[in-house]
């Protein structure tokens with residue numbers, strides 16, 4: 001039987017040998033989450049004997065990680081906007097840069113007369129749910145995804161965070177539901193698939209565990225083109241649209257919206273000074 005200290009050293013040295021970028025953090029997460037213990041135990045209880053079944057559980061998760069399965073999928077959870085979301089391989093893992101979309105949406109909702117908003121391509125529901133948790137106002141929030149498997153995850157998260165009454169979940173293609181039912185929006189929010197086929201060839205191995213349909217479109221521009229064209233059909237006058245940007249397509253997207261009858265109000269830059277979020281007005 002192994003002690004906590006021995007199993008730590010075994011995992012740490014293997015991550016290091018294989019050039020994982022943060023071997024210590026990875027080791028800490030694999031062990032503490034597998035055993036459900038606080039991090040401090042790793043450094044204060046090194047002689048603790050680990051039972052065989054616990055050792056098996058740690059090693060199973062460790063081998064998944066060696067195969068580059070993202071930590072969020074191994075433990076079925078990811079932090080976003082201060083909340084913990086359930087995730088599985090049917091949904092994209094929420095990214096920190098998407099928090100800018102939530103911040104901008106909350107700011108607009110609180111400072112304007114916004115009554116109806118929609119999150120298109122909701123995935124785990126992270127955007128719609130974070131907004132519902134942050135605004136204590138009587139607004140209708142729609143959360144749309146093309147895939148029922150994603151909506152199931154989003155509904156599960158809404159229940160976990162007790163906002164299922166505040167959000168209408170829909171399986172639909174982009175804006176189809178709103179156009180068919182003549183529903184008008186005051187705010188359209190989307191973090192759409194925007195990785196081009198070309199970009200998709202050269203990404204970190206972890207990305208290939210995520211659903212391709214959540215990330216990839218032929219040129220990267222398809223959803224932006226669609227929103228620029230059809231957004232007008234569902235947006236009220238002076239309504240807003242907020243999209244996450246593919247930073248490498250920033251100028252194209254900016255020009256597209258500017259020449260399609262929208263006023264680009266501002267661009268939010270991320271921690272790496274890349275343009276990440278565009279706020280435009282109808």
Ligand SMILES: C[S@@+](CC[C@H](N)C(=O)[O-])C[C@H]1O[C@@H](n2cnc3c(N)ncnc32)[C@H](O)[C@@H]1O
Nearest residue numbers: 092094121122123145146173174191192193214
């Ligand atoms: C980049 S992910 C964003 C997920 C989540 N909103 C986030 O920010 O982490 C794009 C989402 O769009 C959904 N999607 C792809 N094609 C769609 C379509 N035609 N209509 C609606 N949603 C679609 C995917 O299933 C995926 O959940």
